[in-house]
Amino acid sequence: xxxxxxxxxxxxxxxxxxxxxxxxxxxxxxxxxxxxxxxxxxxxxxxxxxxxxxxxxxxxxxxxxxxxxxxxxxxxxxxxxxxxxxxxxxxxxxxxxxxxxxxxxxxxxxxxxxxxxxxxxxxxxxxxxxxxxxxxxxxxxxxxxxxxxxxxxxxxxxxxxxxxxxxxxxxxxxxxxxxxxxxxxxxxxxxxxxxxxxxxxxxxxxxxxxxxxxxxxxxxxxxxxxxxxxxxxxxxxxxxxxxxxxxxxxxxxxxxxxxxxxxxxxxxxxxxxxxxxxxxxxxxxxxxxxxxxxxxxxxxxxxxxxxxxxxxxxxxxxxx
Amino acid sequence: xxxxxxxxxxxxxxxxxxxxxxxxxxxxxxxxxxxxxxxxxxxxxxxxxxxxxxxxxxxxxxxxxxxxxxxxxxxxxxxxxxxxxxxxxxxxxxxxxxxxxxxxxxxxxxxxxxxxxxxxxxxxxxxxxxxxxxxxxxxxxxxxx
Numbered sequence: 499x500x501x502x503x504x505x506x507x508x509x510x511x512x513x514x515x516x517x518x519x520x521x522x523x524x525x526x527x528x529x530x531x532x533x534x535x536x537x538x539x540x541x542x543x544x545x546x547x548x549x550x551x552x553x554x555x556x557x558x559x560x561x562x563x564x565x566x567x568x569x570x571x572x573x574x575x576x577x578x579x580x581x582x583x584x585x586x587x588x589x590x591x592x593x594x595x596x597x598x599x600x601x602x603x604x605x606x607x608x609x610x611x612x613x614x615x616x617x618x619x620x621x622x623x624x625x626x627x628x629x630x631x632x633x634x635x636x637x638x639x640x641x642x643x644x645x646x647x648x649x650x651x652x653x654x655x656x657x658x659x660x661x662x663x664x665x666x667x668x669x670x671x672x673x674x675x676x677x678x679x680x681x682x683x684x685x686x687x688x689x690x691x692x693x694x695x696x697x698x699x700x701x702x703x704x705x706x707x708x709x710x711x712x713x714x715x716x717x718x719x720x721x722x723x724x725x726x727x728x729x730x731x732x733x734x735x736x737x738x739x740x741x742x743x744x745x746x747x748x749x750x751x752x753x754x755x756x757x758x759x760x761x762x763x764x765x766x767x768x769x770x771x772x773x774x775x776x777x778x779x780x781x782x783x784x785x786x787x788x789x790x791x792x793x794x795x796x797x798x799x800x801x802x803x804x805x806x807x808x809x810x811x812x813x814x815x816x817x818x
Numbered sequence: 819x820x821x822x823x824x825x826x827x828x829x830x831x832x833x834x835x836x837x838x839x840x841x842x843x844x845x846x847x848x849x850x851x852x853x854x855x856x857x858x859x860x861x862x863x864x865x866x867x868x869x870x871x872x873x874x875x876x877x878x879x880x881x882x883x884x885x886x887x888x889x890x891x892x893x894x895x896x897x898x899x900x901x902x903x904x905x906x907x908x909x910x911x912x913x914x915x916x917x918x919x920x921x922x923x924x925x926x927x928x929x930x931x932x933x934x935x936x937x938x939x940x941x942x943x944x945x946x947x948x949x950x951x952x953x954x955x956x957x958x959x960x961x962x963x
Contacts, residue, residue: 586949594956609952617948621941628937632929644928647938652945659949 500729501550504543507732511536511543514740521749527607528689531591532739534614535584539732542577549574553637560636567637572626575649579618581731582653585700587614588693589660596686597670621652650704657701664694692738699734703727824858843897850895851907855887863915872919884911 515536553567587610625648633643667690862880870876892899
């Protein structure tokens, strides 16, 4: 079942990455951080699936205890760290942008790359060394050891620091900038909102993990929620950061309208070559992107014109 | 080599002494294993330091020989193995030699808190330091890098 969750996550994340790479107009520093975050989620889900299929479901491999399964576990821990540290990078970026430098763009991203890709090697290596020396069970599969906190401790610290930064941002946006920079304040509030929703969602599984309720019904609900929180994280991240993003939606709508118009135009050309009663004047009256699909009816749909204008206005507005 | 000759001597003694008793299992079985098997085990354990009695690596051989010995005596005396007398025998052995060994024994367990503590706290501190560093560098990134 976990495999299904992670597979869905990978698919949705790859779609989001494709959207981000294809539409150059969406490109900016924050989107670059999103791309790195999605990459780390894809890799994490991939490693989890590989781990589940080859090691966890395979008692013969665990019995044999090859060194490869410990290496796989090490990379799994590294990828887990990368996920949460990239979320931290997003939070630090927003914090620097809004609170510290006040909307000055173009930060240097080298330190973010270091924190996101390089630093998680440290807890993963320390965990590997400690595990090898003190709790060297087969394939390092056991979760009964406190040595797992060597990796989970920094992750929780990163989540707490992230939450602190985001709350600070909200405080600054609400109190200080509301009067002076209203328009930007609104825009950045939308940007922060997405991250602020995600951080507790990602972190809450660590908080409620030890407290499984005794009641049977509540226990089942707990299991389902934990299952969703742990295995569908990639899907959640892709949905909140990409599919629910106003700018992405606007860009996709515009692209769709363009395709519709081009397709309509091609059909129009086909129809005009075939039908003899069609007059030239009706082509010039109707705006280029408003050709109706059906060649027979030539009513210019005033309603459609209105909708397209509204869409064109909205795309510039929201940023979240 | 000494243990092999020991064993041969034991079997010879057994065969000589028990050749009369070819019938079913009796309470002589208990006496027999006390006399023949426990004596050797006692000698082996006395060679070891008392602190090593709880160490599985050091005691596994003698313990295995003890078990095997009771099995062979049972065979010779037409007794079913294991049986109640063997169980009581081993309970006495455990009570004497292994009564204060830790419960987990051979199971894997966490290192003591003095080692576990730093292993957990140090990465957390390094994380916080690294975060502070990144915040500081990105704050000053306008002209420096």
